[in-house]
Every structure is written in C-alpha cells, then in structure tokens.
Amino acid sequence: MSGRGISSSPGMREVSHKARASSADARSPAAGVRAPAPSVPEAPPAVRPPSPNGPGGADGTRAELATIGRRMRKVDGFAKASGRARYTDDIQLAGMLHGKILRSPHPHARIVAIDTSRAAELPGVHAVVTGRDMPVTYGIIPWTPDEYPLCVDKVRYVGDGVAAVAAVDEDTAIAALDLIEVTYEELPAYLDPHEAIEAAAGPYIHAPRKPGHNGNITKVVELAFGDVEGGLADADLVVEGDYFFEGTTHTPIEPHCAIGLAEPNGKLTVWSATQVPHYLHRELARVLDVDPALVRVVQPPVGGAFGGKSEPFDLEFCVAKLAMMTGRPVKILYTREEVFYSHRGRHPFHMRYRTGATKEGMLTSVDADIVLDGGAYASFGLVTTYYSGQLLTAPYQMPAYRFHSTRAYTNKPACGPKRGHGSVQPRFAFEVQLDRIAEALAIDPIELRRRNFIGSDTRTVNDLRVTSNGFLECLEAVERASDWKRKFGRLPYGRGVGVAGSTYITGTNYPVYPNEMPQSGIQLQVDRSGRVAVFSGASEIGQGVDSMVTYIVAEELGVPLEHIRVLAGDTDFTPVDLGAYSSRVTFMLGNACIDAARRIKAMVQEAVAEEWGTKPRAVLLAGGLAVMAGDTGTAMPLREAFNLAEAKYGTLGATGSYNTPKDVHGSYRGATIGASPAYSFTAHVAEVEVDAETGFVTVEKIWIAHDCGRALNPVLVEGQMEGSAYMGFAEALMEEQIFKTADQGRAGLHNAPSLLDYRIPTSLDTPALESLIIESIDPEGPYGAKEAGEGPLHPSIPAIANAIYDAVGVRMNALPFSPPRVWRAIRAAGKGRAG
Amino acid sequence: MEVVRLRVNGDERVCGVPSHYTLLETLRYGLGLTGSKQGCDKGDCGACTVIVDGRAVLSCITPVWEAEGKDVRTVEGLASGTVPHPVQDEFDLNGAAQCGFCTPGILCSSVALLDRNSSPTREEIRTALAGNLCRCTGYEKIYDAVEAAAERLGG
Numbered sequence: 003m004s005g006r007g008i009s010s011s012p013g014m015r016e017v018s019h020k021a022r023a024s025s026a027d028a029r030s031p032a033a034g035v036r037a038p039a040p041s042v043p044e045a046p047p048a049v050r051p052p053s054p055n056g057p058g059g060a061d062g063t064r065a066e067l068a069t070i071g072r073r074m075r076k077v078d079g080f081a082k083a084s085g086r087a088r089y090t091d092d093i094q095l096a097g098m099l100h101g102k103i104l105r106s107p108h109p110h111a112r113i114v115a116i117d118t119s120r121a122a123e124l125p126g127v128h129a130v131v132t133g134r135d136m137p138v139t140y141g142i143i144p145w146t147p148d149e150y151p152l153c154v155d156k157v158r159y160v161g162d163g164v165a166a167v168a169a170v171d172e173d174t175a176i177a178a179l180d181l182i183e184v185t186y187e188e189l190p191a192y193l194d195p196h197e198a199i200e201a202a203a204g205p206y207i208h209a210p211r212k213p214g215h216n217g218n219i220t221k222v223v224e225l226a227f228g229d230v231e232g233g234l235a236d237a238d239l240v241v242e243g244d245y246f247f248e249g250t251t252h253t254p255i256e257p258h259c260a261i262g263l264a265e266p267n268g269k270l271t272v273w274s275a276t277q278v279p280h281y282l283h284r285e286l287a288r289v290l291d292v293d294p295a296l297v298r299v300v301q302p303p304v305g306g307a308f309g310g311k312s313e314p315f316d317l318e319f320c321v322a323k324l325a326m327m328t329g330r331p332v333k334i335l336y337t338r339e340e341v342f343y344s345h346r347g348r349h350p351f352h353m354r355y356r357t358g359a360t361k362e363g364m365l366t367s368v369d370a371d372i373v374l375d376g377g378a379y380a381s382f383g384l385v386t387t388y389y390s391g392q393l394l395t396a397p398y399q400m401p402a403y404r405f406h407s408t409r410a411y412t413n414k415p416a417c418g419p420k421r422g423h424g425s426v427q428p429r430f431a432f433e434v435q436l437d438r439i440a441e442a443l444a445i446d447p448i449e450l451r452r453r454n455f456i457g458s459d460t461r462t463v464n465d466l467r468v469t470s471n472g473f474l475e476c477l478e479a480v481e482r483a484s485d486w487k488r489k490f491g492r493l494p495y496g497r498g499v500g501v502a503g504s505t506y507i508t509g510t511n512y513p514v515y516p517n518e519m520p521q522s523g524i525q526l527q528v529d530r531s532g533r534v535a536v537f538s539g540a541s542e543i544g545q546g547v548d549s550m551v552t553y554i555v556a557e558e559l560g561v562p563l564e565h566i567r568v569l570a571g572d573t574d575f576t577p578v579d580l581g582a583y584s585s586r587v588t589f590m591l592g593n594a595c596i597d598a599a600r601r602i603k604a605m606v607q608e609a610v611a612e613e614w615g616t617k618p619r620a621v622l623l624a625g626g627l628a629v630m631a632g633d634t635g636t637a638m639p640l641r642e643a644f645n646l647a648e649a650k651y652g653t654l655g656a657t658g659s660y661n662t663p664k665d666v667h668g669s670y671r672g673a674t675i676g677a678s679p680a681y682s683f684t685a686h687v688a689e690v691e692v693d694a695e696t697g698f699v700t701v702e703k704i705w706i707a708h709d710c711g712r713a714l715n716p717v718l719v720e721g722q723m724e725g726s727a728y729m730g731f732a733e734a735l736m737e738e739q740i741f742k743t744a745d746q747g748r749a750g751l752h753n754a755p756s757l758l759d760y761r762i763p764t765s766l767d768t769p770a771l772e773s774l775i776i777e778s779i780d781p782e783g784p785y786g787a788k789e790a791g792e793g794p795l796h797p798s799i800p801a802i803a804n805a806i807y808d809a810v811g812v813r814m815n816a817l818p819f820s821p822p823r824v825w826r827a828i829r830a831a832g833k834g835r836a837g
Numbered sequence: 838m839e840v841v842r843l844r845v846n847g848d849e850r851v852c853g854v855p856s857h858y859t860l861l862e863t864l865r866y867g868l869g870l871t872g873s874k875q876g877c878d879k880g881d882c883g884a885c886t887v888i889v890d891g892r893a894v895l896s897c898i899t900p901v902w903e904a905e906g907k908d909v910r911t912v913e914g915l916a917s918g919t920v921p922h923p924v925q926d927e928f929d930l931n932g933a934a935q936c937g938f939c940t941p942g943i944l945c946s947s948v949a950l951l952d953r954n955s956s957p958t959r960e961e962i963r964t965a966l967a968g969n970l971c972r973c974t975g976y977e978k979i980y981d982a983v984e985a986a987a988e989r990l991g992g
Contacts, residue, residue, distance in 0.1 A: 079929035080921065082937025083944065085872020085912035092871035173855070255876040255884050255972050256938040305874070305938025306972050338877040544936025544973050717932040721978055725935065728975030757881040757970060765966045765976045 109750030151319030161343030228402030233367025237358025251347035256305020262321030278581035301571030346418030389424025392676030433800030465668030472709030472778035500804025504796035509586025520659035523577030532641035539579035558599035585789030592784030598658025697825025711788030730798025846914025883969035886942035935973035
C-alpha cells in the first residue's frame, strides 16, 4: 500500500450506483420544468490527503469539493434529448454536392486502368477523382504510412476506395459510380494471417520494406523481462493454452460523415465525425498539400466512435479534394455497409500462453506467442502489436514475462483500435489461464487474484510506473455484490459465476508523432457578465468531455454551471488536444483545465484581496461569490470580482496545458508504448445460465467494479462502465467481424454488413449491469481522476468464459461463445446433462 | 419531384421530394427536421423512429406517402413549449444519452410506450425499446430514465 496513504484502503470509497435515486434532487421544485442546477450529492465527498505530485492532484487546501463528485446533468444533455444537437450529416450548406466512393469488388488486385470519362459526362456530375489525384501516402502512425486516400495501383480488400464523384444529388452520384470503368488484374488473396506470414516469397500485400522482408508482415515485437524459462521450470504448475479472439467492430450508430468546403482565398474547411481533429488537420494539409494554417477541421457532436473514428478516412480526403475541384461544398455520408468495411476495429488474435505458478498460486512466469490479423493496412497496428503484450503486466505481479507478437497483413478491412485497444484479447486469454490455475490448485479464483496483486506505487516487470491502484477494492466489491462466496462452485448445473480483473492506460504517454509540446491545451475567457467561455480542443464523442471541463471550471472559479460555455473541436479556434483516444481526455484535458482555471483564480484573488485589504489566499471563490475566509459577511458577486480583476490585469483569460511525466517507463526499445501517467483497474463477476441442450448462454448479470481514481460525475462514470461491460458482453457472445472465403461466395466479402445480421445486442439481449465505483484518488489525476471509458470492457469476456466453466465445466477458448461453439464444447467434453 | 403534404408536430407542411423519398429523408432533407437520425438505411437500428398516429414507426423504411394525412410526431415535437417532456428531462438527469445519436428514436419509442401504458414494468420497457439500438449506454440508464418519467407522469 502507498506510503503516502493516497491509495490506501481507509481513504478509498466505493460508491454504489444504487445511490442514483438522489438524481431526483436535480429536479426543479416544479415537476416537468427543467432545472439547470446540478444535483445535490448523495454524500459529502471524502476528504483526501494533500498530494505532493502533479498539477491536478487532490487539492489539500480544500476540505470539500463543491461540484466535483456530484451527480450532475451533462451540458449537452438536453440538446441531445431534443434533437437540437447538430451532427455532421445534420449540416446542410447552400449549393452542397453529394459525394460517393467507388469501392473494389476484389480482395486483392492490381488496378490496370480506370476510365472515368463516362461518369464525368453524366449530367449533374461535377467532379470525379481517382487515386492519381491524391498520390500521397498517409497513416495515423507516421512510421507506417501505407495507404492512399484512394487506391493508386492496387486494391487490398473488398471495399477499398478507387474513385469518388461529386454530383448534384445522391442518386446522380450513385449513377455516376456505375459509369466508372476499372480494369483489375486479380491477385491471390490472403484471408488467414498464418498463410500471409508463411508466404515468405510473396506475392505480397505491401511491397517489402527492404530486401528479404516479408511484405505480408507489418510488425514483429519480441520483449522479454526476467528469467522466463527459469520461472516456468521452477513453477509447481504450468498451464498452457491456445486462444482465439475473433475480430469485432465498433458500429457507432452514427455512420462516418464529412463535408468539405474550399474558398477562393485558399481556405479549406472539413467538418467531420472524427475523434481526432488534430491528426486529421495534419494529414489533410500534408496529403492535399495545403498550408496547415489554411486548413480548418470542425468536429460536430459525434454519434459514437469507440476508436472507429480515430484516424483519417477516405471520405475526408475525398470531400476536401472534390470541394477544392468544384468550389462547392461536398458531403459524403457512409452507408452502414461502408462503415462495416471501413472498420479499423478489434484485431483477431491467435494466442498461445504458458503461465507458471507456485502451489500457493503465485505467478512465476508468463510466456505469450501472438499472431495478429491486421487486415489490409497498418492503421495503429504498430501500437496494437506492442499493446498485445505491454498492457498485461498489471494488476498482478509476474517476476518474468515474455511476449512475441507478429502482425500480419491480410486482404480484409484494416484492423485498428477498438475500445480497450490491443489489450482486450490477451486479457481474455490470461484471465482464463488464471482461472485454470486457481482450479488446478483448488484456490478460490478471487483469492488467487488477490494473492498476486501488484500493489500501488510500484513498477511492473516491464517497467511501467503504477501509482494509485484500487484493484483489491474492486475484487472485494464484486465479491460482495455478487454474493460470490455463496455462488461460486455451488450453483446447480447450467448456472455459474466467473471473475476476471484487468488494468488499462489513462492516456498514452506520448503522441503519435514525437514532439515536446503539450498533449492537451485549453483556453478560458471571462466575460464581464460573469460568464466563462471554454475553448477546448478535445472531442466530444458522447463520453462527456465538454461537461467534464465545465465541472472543473465551476469547481475552481465558483461559477454556476449555467454560466459556462464550451466551444470545442474546431482547429481554427481551440488549442490542440490530441483527440479522444486511449482514455486520455479526462486526465490530460482535466489537468490542463485546472491549470488554466487556477491562473484566472489567482488573478481574481489578487484583485479582490487588494480591494478588501487582505491576503489573496483569504479570498474564496464559491457558489457564484467571492467570499472572505472566516468572514462570510464580506462577499461580492463573482461578476464584480471578475470585473476587478479585468480592471487590474486587462482582458481576463488564461491558457492551460498538460504534458506527461517522462519518468514513467523503462529505457528499452518500445518501453514508451504502454506507458501512461496512471492506470485504471477493474474487476467483474458475471453470472450465466447455459442451456446444455442448445449451447445458448444467457448472461444474467455483470457486476462491474472499476477504480476510476475519482468520479468527477458518477453518472457519467457509471455510463462508461455499463457501456463498456455491454460492449465486452457483445464480443463475448454475439459479434463477429468475419469475411467469406472463395468457397462461400466471393473471397473477402463481409459476412454480415448490417447491424442486425452482425448482431449488436438489443435491449433484450443485454444483461443487467451493476456499477460499483472505486475511488483510489490518483496523485496526478485531476482531483484524483483516472480513466473510465475503456478499462471496464476488459474483464467482461473472461468473466463470462469463466462463468460458463463454472456452469457446465467447459473452457471456451475461442470467441464468440455462440450456441454452436458452446454446444460442441459441451458435447466434446462429454459434459451433457449427465455431466 | 412531387409534392407531399404532412402534419408534423402539429404543423401542416408541404414540400417537394423525389418520389422514392422515405419519411425520414423528407423530415431531414425536405423539412430540415434533422433530429431524427439515419443510422443504418434499412430499419435495423431505430435511430429514425418517429410517432405516427400514436405508434412508434421506423421512418427510414416508411415511404413518405404512407404518412400523408397522418399525425407525425418527431423528437422536435415532444416538448410542450418551453417545458421538456418528462422523458426528455429524465434522459438528461439520468445520463441516458451519451453520444445522443440513438436518443431521438428511443425518446419516440418511450413516449409511444408511455402514451399507451402509463406504468410499464422494466421488462415492458425493455421490450418496447427492442427495436432501438444504443451502442453507448448498455441500456441501464435508459430504463432508469423511462421509469422515472413514468413516475413523474403519475403512472
């Protein structure tokens, strides 16, 4: 436990979502009338010890937080509940043209010729582009640029874009696509990553980077820490297992959409449903050869992303190019089928694990071999390949660890980051391994995990710095809430419970392109009316970032929530934030926001202190007032306090920024990937009912305990926990992003590119979810906060797998746990009704 | 291009649309009522749900001609003047809208439910919302919001 006492149990609290009834407090007295005021918290926030570290650590000077920690409305909640929120496709510009992209019918082929002349002549068509109009490669990771906005000489998956048109309306654009003639020379297609790796002599999906390189391999990472073989040899028990995690995709309900507008003065504006406006800004300027100072990216509210909108896509380049060619605004909206083909989702992983343990259940060594099926392009794959190993080293200590991961190209849509990027798959395998160890040693699976707890304020075997760690409290919370001790191993045949744990990063320690500038910036501006404007570069994708900065400004300056306005995600006006990915925003932008707010606060305190003839620190800003400490009779409205400060300092505003500490990882090659300023921790218990006759698994309930550091608004944290657990459940039982082979029709064709056939869960499929918030108060997080958006997905899948074992005695080592798979496993194990 | 007459949120509206337009396309691109969303093009996701003569209907697979002469209610028409419908307010209070893209459709399905069943059980709510996919919330907070709204409506 922490020597500083920051993450020790006595200071930690568990907040049950049962307390949600208190949300009624947020209602105005008159029923039915919207109350803008926040709710009253269900309990006074716990007092925290002061933090010696970090800009945004728990503030020891404040006995109680006024806003942070309450159950509050989101700032955009009513806009979204009234239809007023304007998403990208809701924007209609005068004279706007509609674009469509022609896509490859072949999984792998050379483009011999493209004839666009007939399409260009169709009445109503204003422009046609092909890859040759934008012959610059790009890639979200600067070291692996391997794709073009539209294919130039080769297509690499069914659905790869080859040409685009802009026409007066959608119907004309679709008709024009039919008139484009593309001559292809088909090439052998690789649908299996092992086949791609074994084809060392080619043909290759991408040109080899140097002589002798297999162009079907995108990245190999092998890292070893400690004495791996020695640890396995010394173990009392070595468990070996092969696992397969099927690919899945994000399926936000909003399809990708972008609008381009080029002006005669050279300015280019792109509105896009992206979660990375800054990276999109950079790539648009570079690929289209436009001065970045003339490029503006605007990110309207995004209707879900989950990692699926975190790099540039063909439509963004196409609307920009077509707008530049026509002088007209151009919109492209993906069809749902195109969303499935654009993908960038969860990589299929083929995994082999060897895990050694002593007879007391202490891990001695972990060894992993992983093949990642990357699809046609690199995307974030370099990072995924590292994450496949790097993020497994907590919350359990392991004295020795090795992983060997190979990412192969295949002729399928590229895989990339989906919620829990790269670490959901190994976590599934590893937590099932732990369950097997517990069973073999007759140790309760929760107890086994407790024994191996890595602790707080420590380093992992791969030298990642861990600060706060509430994992033990997570285990305890799910153990108690699920009535584990009464249920585990004791429920009737067909019914079972399973547990799993996990950790996840709170932001990546480094941006995708190396630079020394802040990861997150924010600007505040105070108006004479008392209003505070927040200029935030971060991307609101539903997770609540615009609300988060509002709560922080209210907390620091004492301004009522309704006096705070947020302008976000507009590269012309907002400072750079790197984007909504890797669970980085609350921690990084939150700290930047505290930084800016405290600069303004200092000026206001100074000005008011001068007026009152007291010391600045005696001036408190709270509840819309400036108040003298110890003398509540001396007070003035905040507006007057702001005006005094403006008179003294000039226009009142401040910027704030956050950059990561650099001492949080080792110095070996790759050590920075997986490094994060803080880690979240999660434990789940799942309870299932398995019908042995049909193999149908019903997940009755998932208990989710998550250490988010501090819940800035518990309503939002619970929403992230429940949404994560739901998405993990969906991957465990229902979803598969799979493609047909030549025998099944056409090679590389998506098996089911629609929401119902792909089978994302409906309300009737989704289990009951119970959130148990654990607050470990991170020393460097804003008010102690860490992430909540991705960590709570991880344990769903292994917890369900382990629950199936408890129910019917079969190990599910391949996803999804669909009725045919479970039924076959039960039959193969001879564990029918008699078992 | 043909002329279509609709009664939307109490207003008599006339607009010209291509003859193959759906009710959703007419609302969004003909009348500028962009609250109803297009998520899938084919009736899978429910983001386009509106209320037609009291029933929750998938506007993306409803030819606009079928809505002529009927009473169409969209998310823009749920509030009473400046007072939000209790379901809208409870969605806000309970964090039932994250990205908000499925929200207009779910609100319409919820209002249609509450109009015919003022005190639904959680199971009845689950069933009524089975045609509306939400990818963010895991549905829990949506059920909470609908239950709380029912309570406020005196069900």
